[in-house]
Amino acid sequence: MNRAPAVRAQGLVRSFEQAGGTLRALAGVSLTVEAGEFVSIMGPSGSGKSTLLYCLGCLDRPTAGTIELGGEPVEELDDRSLSALRNRRIGFVFQSFNLLPTSTLADNVGLPMVYAGLSRARRRERAARLLEAVGLGKRLDDYPTQLSGGQAQRVAIARALANGPAVLLADEPTGNLDSHTGREVMRLFGELNRLGLTILMVTHDPQIARHSGRIVRVMDGAILEDVPVPDPIREEGSEESKRLLELLSHFGSGGPSE
């Protein structure tokens, strides 16, 4: 296992030029997440949680400060290298699922593999296994519009895992789900985390945050407090999670096992 922290950010500033002046969405955030940690980020709306996540996931560039992923600094990387990094090492999960409505589930899950250069056959085979692991193995050729919210989010999680990432970045993954389905997603996160996947999750829901091992509170672009969760909820693995466990033990982490 890699000794370097999965994520290390120092003095992150992200400001937006606006009509009224400069808005600092991040005003000097320093955060270290060790490999294998499951961290919740909480805070009021507009406090900069999403911005932080996007910066850490190399989707946005901070105005100032440094980011290291697995010990490697990313400031100097060009768009191509950053994209490759995002593709192999990061998995994004969003509140609104963000599936492509006109593509099948298999194609949605296979999308990150496209940019990793996998052949169509390999993509489909792998997407089939991932969908199987999240309990949607029979719906490869269905479309996202035919899914419930919980199912859609599971497809999105399968997609985030497509290239065997080291870090999962989830922006309010349960925000659009009822509490029951939300807990299901948390069970999945728990299993993935136990497999060694580092997870950073933004949430408003304290109950959801209790599934993680550490809570970082953000306010006006700065970290307010950073505390461990005394007694994290560890839900027992369902059938699905067991399948996932089995599957992902083949995958390893940090890039597709080609």
Add this chain to the structure above:
Amino acid sequence: MIRTAYAAQLVSIGVHGIALHKLRSLLTMLGIIFGVAAVIAMLAIGEGARQATLRQIEAYGADTLYVRAAKVIGDQLRDAKRAGSAGLSLADAAHLRAAFPFVLDVAPQATVDEKVVYASREPKATVVGIDPAYHRLTKQLPDAGRLLTQSDVDGARRVAVLGPSVARALFLHEPPLGRAVRIGADQFEVVGVLAGRAGAAKAAEGGVQIRTREVARDVYIPITAALEAFPRIRDAADSEKDPTYHRVREMIVRVGGTELLEPARRALTKSLARRHRGRQDFEVIVPLEILEQSRKTQDIFNLVMALIASLSLLVGGIGIMNIMLASVTERTREIGIRRSLGASQQDIMGQFLVEATLISAAGGLLGILGGFAISQSVHLALGWETRITPLSIVLAAGVSCAVGLIFGFFPARHAARMDPITALRYE
């Protein structure tokens, strides 16, 4: 391996995008379709005309020129006759042969306005009085029997050589050789039947209209016999109807090389004008010059067509740009999603460029089919010869792909430069 899988993926994304908006894509393609169809048809018509002309020149030789009887009407005809000109004559042919060392061969022709009859069958036929030089210059060969000879001409013998169609129409399955056909009041013995040469027959179609007669329907008799047997004098107001004027309708003159055509034309014109008492009752035609002339006409035609084609392609290109910009905006969120999953700016750029190129290439393909249809219709409706060359198809395909690339560039760059976060938040 990775690259081909990736390229295949880009194409499949593009096809997917087009398939989602079939009607929109088709409408977008219209400009390209018309542009490419115009290019293909234009090149096909140009090439067809060129081929027809070349074949014709090839059939009679590039180093030939024609002396043709010009129409003389009314007072001018009376005036010319009074001055002592009888129009083109056999004597003119003999003079050209003797007077100019660079004239290698002269083939005079006299068309006879009579029907050919055998066993009460009168097929459509043209009776032409010739001498053996005509066979030589037009590269005719006998299929059966023999061609006309100098002694046929010298003796003004009543013999005939038939074109293959006429022979079939007159004799059906009888062997024609040795039988007599009636032309006017005289009986002519068939001594030969021409081989049906596709080249010679085809040369008469389209292109430069030097001869419009169908050779297969010709009946050849010695020119002397023609002049002797059909000397009827009619009172006529123009030279076309007066058989005493222009006993010879046309002469094919072969010179020693194409570089001699122009000097020969001038020398012949001068010499014949003197013999005709200064009356311009003939014209000297150089087929090669006509080819040049038609090439110039063709160039103007091509310029107009090229203008239409480029305008059409421009409009098509702008249409593609417009639709691609709409598509990029429509798919802003998709772009954000793809970026979040690891697509680079280049990947996004490539995706939209490929889509634009696919649209224009598909338009190009339909345009090529349209071009086939247009040139076929032109051929059927106007009788022009058309020919679609592989080069023109390659050109059309290239041009349509280029239009997609050029006009897809701006929208694709716009898509690639989008901020991923903004794109993800786009509703």
